[in-house]
Amino acid sequence: MVEYRLNLPLTDEDVEKLRTGDILYLNGEMFMGRDEAHERALEHAKEGKSFPINPKGLALFHCGPVVQQTAEGKWKVMAAGPTTSSRMNLFEPEFLEAFGIKVIIGKGGMDDRTLTALQKYKAVYTIFTGGAGVLAAKGIKNSTMKEVHWLDLGTPEALWVFEGENFGPLVVAMDSHGQSLLKKVRDQANANIKNIENRLGLSLS
DSSP, X not given: OXXXXXXXXXXXXXXXXXXXXXXXXXXXXXXXXXXXXXXXXXXXXXXXXXXXXXXXXXXXXXXXXXXXXXXXXOEEEEEOOBOBGGGXXXXXXXXXXXXXXXXXXXXXXXXXXXXXXXXXXXXXXXXXXXXXXXXXXXXXXXGBOSEEEOGGGOTTTSEEEEEEEEEXXXXXXXXXXXXBHHHHHHHHHHHHHHHHHHHHTOOOO
């Protein structure tokens, strides 16, 4: 396990040195988007419309933040806990191909299609602790969003842009070398169950 503090945007070389189990802190421009933002972004791409920001090399956070608009019109972040990433399984491989992001942040893991896409497009999937939304908000510069797009989708589903300041800790759960920490844990758990079954003469699975 190695700890990295990296500045966005990232390059292929930055990503290739990251391995499952590594700890990552990020600095620089990042954005939040869930399934509805993914769907709209991909629809716009097919129509030849540009993305609201340049996403190449950036980090995408699966998050529907809790925000409050100030009298000056700024958006303060109260909490920013991760959304269950499996909601984005349908869109993520195509999103990686279309927009060149290098880091995905979420919780719960993603499917084998996404793992294959991470290898192909040189990106990593990282996990932020669920239930720690206040901690995540502290990793956002001034706890304030830089920009918001597609507010018509609703605040949880809009595309939020922010500046990360030592945003983390993030655990690399799926890397660009085809390794999945989540799969390793599942395989080890299944092996332990099988061992217990054999010792007790039971069948639990």
